[in-house]
Amino acid sequence: MFDTPFGWIMISGVFFALLLYMVIVSPIVIDGHYRRSGNKDDAAFTVKLLYGLIKYRINVPFVRFTGKSIQLKEKISTTSAGQSDSHKQQEEIDAERVVRLIDQWKQLLEMTRDFTGVVKHALERVDVLRWRWTTSVGTGDAMWTAMATGLVWSIKTSAIGLLSQVVHLKSSPEMQVNPVYNRPAFTTEWSCIAQIRFGYAILAGLQLFIRLKKWKGGVKLWQNILFKA
Template sequence: MPENLYGLMTAAGLFFLFLLLLALASPVRVYGKLKRKGELDHIDVRIVGLYGLLHYKVKIPQLKWQGATIQLHQQISSNQAGVQHSKEQQGKIDAENVQRFVEKMRQALEVTDNLKGWVKQLLKKVQLTEWKWSTSVGVGDAMWTAMTTGAVWSIKTTMLGVISQFVLLKADPVLQVQPVYQGTYFQTEWHCTAKLSMFHAVKSGLALLMRLKKGSHGIQVWHHILFK
């Protein structure tokens, strides 16, 4: 009997070890989509992990500029091992929100040792597997439309060059800029997929905990930054 119990415990331990290794080998994928046509905006962000068992989605079907304030409507849904949650909420981005964000970043830098270095190390493990960005633009004048088209090309290539310094490009980026000479027009659509292994995600999380300067106080500060 003890031998059978020992064998069962060993088998159970190996099984859970296998599940752990399988989980750590699974990728965390982030899908981003942005579309703007005229004054209408649409933003989707999805995070999928553990082979689809974890699924988090933020959808912003409405985004309006009102002076220096951006009003937005959010639809947030999550699926954790078959348990679904969803909610809708109104929000805004204004000078006060920006100031609050800057203050949170200041606090994060204060309680974390070399936070910038940690971010760089994390981004080095991120693989960019899709980057598609198409834009159609017209300003009502042929010459100015041609110049604007060139400027948009320059912005896109510069942005992609900067991003490639921090993450690993695993697919050829697709960039398109289409001039519209018939009148004033603007439409842009962007798709992006990034991948990070669960192992590196967990490792980076543990590394962040090790960098906290003030123990439990540092954990409280980060909890406030992420969830308040």
């Protein structure tokens, strides 16, 4: 049977169906890390697709205020099929650009005001595999340090409570708040690993695209926010 054209067509069909299934069920893994110590910020995010064959990493080492604007410097690296590409970008955000971005976001929210159900359904498919959040806080005064410690704990527990309502926590969150009594201090470090099936992400993206197509200039506005903001 496999010596006939029909047999080869059937084998090819089964192969491509299996390949498509593997792509659909493959996870999109997002690994995020953020650390703030004093006035220094360090953030890195890695996105892995197709079982790690494609990797997209963004490093944001610092944010600098120049008085009239904010300068953002980031290093972006992409790995695909064993080949890597890396380049640096520098963005400058002034007051006029902030106003323009806010206006664009308002328009986008208006276009997607009925999209909350789709977003909620997509978030229900997200699995959080790891959540670590460690903070050290001190004011130089024992009483105020104790109050600040309690406030930070309250913020963290509230955040976890909200998070558990919209995504699936696959492991117990790891959180610490360490009081520093002898000096003013604030250091926080957060890391998270989350994943969603490729098929669910594509489905949510298609639903968003169809909704934006109904609005004049909706797709172009979305592209401007994603690639120019």
